[in-house]
Amino acid sequence: MSDGIAKHPGLNLGPGHGKDDAAAEGLMFGFWVFMMSDAILFGMVFATYLTSLSATAGGPGASQLYDLTSTFVETLLLLASSFTFGMASLAMKYRHSERRLVAWLLVTLLLGLAFIGVELHDFASMAAKGGVPTRSGFLSAFFDLVPLHGLHVAAGCLWMIALLGQLVRYGVDTKAKLGIMRLALFWHFLDIIWIAIFSVVYLPGCMHAIG
């Protein structure tokens, strides 16, 4: 097996998959273009958050609202789901049983849903302390940034459910493979955005001296 130039960024199916591998090249490039523009969107929302840090308008600030433990739990859930999606990708690439592929995808889906659950619980406890988007510019910026990522994860979960249905109905065909490969890129990309969120939003916010 040659270990030469990759056809596209991300895990390549490899020449063993014949026409499926050939079809991936253009589609994956297009998906990377989408992800990079999405990254720029996130970057601008991060800039909005950073410029609104002091705009608390007398309302509750970061150190009163953020919860370090639940942020840590969310981080572990997303990281674990990135790993399990990697296992699903390998199960597909190396033609293990369809059951193994579906099982890894299901585990990933459950981790994603658990993440959304913890995040919603977080938002609810923030709201209980008076941290609602309309309270201050700072809170508007927070609820612009973090739920935007949460919405992306929710969209990823919906996409995963659709792909699972497709797998069960049609099997691991070209379309299913290319869909799983694109969702894998999207999923790993969202985990990278989360690194930026916990490093820019939650960790500095939980440092009382700064917040």
Next chain:
Amino acid sequence: MPSGNEKADLKAQERREFLSYVWGLGLALALTIVPFAMVKWGAMTPLAVLAVIGVLALVQIVVHFRFFLHISFRQKREDLQLLIFSALILSIMLAGTLWIMASLGLRMGMVQN
């Protein structure tokens, strides 16, 4: 059907790629736990903690790109150009926004120092 030799190669490649995900998971875990622990039981000055958080975040992003998204310098030229150009645009827009808004805040006396 692939010959026996190709099959063995494929097995070795699968093992390599599996280990890549394991390495990614291990490194990302370490790079996550350290900054969280520093914030929880931080003994350093806030500015030092912030600097460490920033550096570790950048390292972790590189780890994710390398081990989960399999980006290396063996990409095709246009693929690398897409990634590097996007990173360039992102950093210009981010740094520019923060610079302009910080300067504006300072001149308008909106930042309490």
